[in-house]
Amino acid sequence: MAKPTGAICNLDCAYCFFLEKEKLYPESNFRMSDDVLKAYLKQYIQSQPRVAEIMVTWQGGEPTLMGLDFFKKATEYANQFKARGQRVSFAIQTNGVLLDDDWGKFLRIHRCLVGISIDGTELLHDTYRRDKGNKPTFKHVIAGLNILKKHRVETNILCTVSAANGDHPLEIYRYFRDELKAAYIQFIPVVDRDEAYSVRPKQWGDFLTTIFDKWVRQDVGKVFIPTFEAALANFYGVSAGICVFNETCGAALALEHNGDLYACDHYVDPEYLLGNITETPMPALVASEKQQAFGQAKKDDLPKFCQTCDVRFACHGECPKNRFAKTPDGEDGLNYLCEGYKAFFKHIDAPMKFMVNELQNQRSPASVMKLFN
Numbered sequence: 581m582a583k584p585t586g587a588i589c590n591l592d593c594a595y596c597f598f599l600e601k602e603k604l605y606p607e608s609n610f611r612m613s614d615d616v617l618k619a620y621l622k623q624y625i626q627s628q629p630r631v632a633e634i635m636v637t638w639q640g641g642e643p644t645l646m647g648l649d650f651f652k653k654a655t656e657y658a659n660q661f662k663a664r665g666q667r668v669s670f671a672i673q674t675n676g677v678l679l680d681d682d683w684g685k686f687l688r689i690h691r692c693l694v695g696i697s698i699d700g701t702e703l704l705h706d707t708y709r710r711d712k713g714n715k716p717t718f719k720h721v722i723a724g725l726n727i728l729k730k731h732r733v734e735t736n737i738l739c740t741v742s743a744a745n746g747d748h749p750l751e752i753y754r755y756f757r758d759e760l761k762a763a764y765i766q767f768i769p770v771v772d773r774d775e776a777y778s779v780r781p782k783q784w785g786d787f788l789t790t791i792f793d794k795w796v797r798q799d800v801g802k803v804f805i806p807t808f809e810a811a812l813a814n815f816y817g818v819s820a821g822i823c824v825f826n827e828t829c830g831a832a833l834a835l836e837h838n839g840d841l842y843a844c845d846h847y848v849d850p851e852y853l854l855g856n857i858t859e860t861p862m863p864a865l866v867a868s869e870k871q872q873a874f875g876q877a878k879k880d881d882l883p884k885f886c887q888t889c890d891v892r893f894a895c896h897g898e899c900p901k902n903r904f905a906k907t908p909d910g911e912d913g914l915n916y917l918c919e920g921y922k923a924f925f926k927h928i929d930a931p932m933k934f935m936v937n938e939l940q941n942q943r944s945p946a947s948v949m950k951l952f953n
């Protein structure tokens with residue numbers, strides 16, 4: 581993923597760990613230059629000549645702060661660098677606040693996929709998602725979402741689950757599904773070491789379990805929830821498709837505005853800097869020993885408690901950045917959310933096995949819903 585404004589954002593969400601990353605580049609204007617943009621797209625696209633569809637993902641901070649011209653230029657460069665018959669698609673993760681009709685038209689014309697961050701209903705969302713003047717943002721975000729709907733832009737919802745909204749799974753799920761008519765909802769746990777804003781481990785388990793129970797009765801095949809799809813893939817025995825639930829990781833690198841490439845968006849730290857793409861070609865940085873070791877460590881550094889865990893095949897210790905708890909026998913490196921994941925993956929065992937069996941017999945997993953009706 582590329583971060584054209586680095587960590588710079590127009591909001592000031594209480595739980596955001598990206599904002600402090602500004603300090604890494606004290607002299608910077610935090611705008612990806614034309615040279616870096618060109619180098620990135622050229623290297624990224626031309627390193628995948630046989631891939632029919634290449635996805636370029638813009639993330640932040642807040643990428644819309646770059647203004648539309650930057651993204652127009654990006655689509656022009658992409659057209660220049662792609663091979664005949666290749667398609668380059670764009671995805672952008674945004675807080676939605678700056679979206680207007682011009683954005684709507686552009687995103688529609690270029691068939692961009694937009695992820696918009698909403699933390700639930702107005703009160704829940706506004707608890708932590710505030711602007712720089714500490715004002716609530718919900719109304720602006722919904723205005724942005726309405727722009728996307730008006731221009732029929734494909735939209736996903738990204739909901740971070742924190743101490744503030746973690747006790748309201750059904751209220752949030754129903755709101756997204758029934759009011760916002762969302763068909764794709766990604767839930768991401770907020771985890772910070774001092775726990776001020778973090779969803780609690782049991783709260784996270786209960787949150788997922790409660791929504792799963794609703795989904796598995798009513799919405800399989802209708803509402804796409806990446807955590808549940810990843811679990812199904814792991815129960816089936818294929819790659820989860822999301823790094824956090826794969827055995828190893830290291831394929832989700834983060835490109836800073838100045839061309840610095842980091843191991844992962846959660847590890848934008850000098851220690852995890854691989855190099856700058858204007859000096860070393862990106863494929864070499866991606867294939868470097870340092871990055872391979874980073875990805876492999878997700879598996880190799882699991883504490884014994886995880887290695888013998890009966891839901892390890894589904895959890896894989898989740899993301900290494902969240903592994904700062906101790907196991908019951910005192911070993912370091914247990915995932916802070918372990919208690920929640922253990923309970924969740926055990927809870928979904930029977931319906932998941934049913935769906936796997938349906939898939940193995942070339943039937944739709946959606947028939948699981950009949951089990952409960």
Ligand code: SF4
Pocket residue numbers: 823824825829830831832844845846878898899900901
């Ligand atoms: S460190 Fe976490 S977020 Fe980053 S690639 Fe690995 S699992 Fe994914």
Ligand code: SF4
Pocket residue numbers: 885886887889890891892895896897898914915917918919921922
């Ligand atoms: S549920 Fe807990 S013990 Fe099991 S793999 Fe996940 S983090 Fe490790």
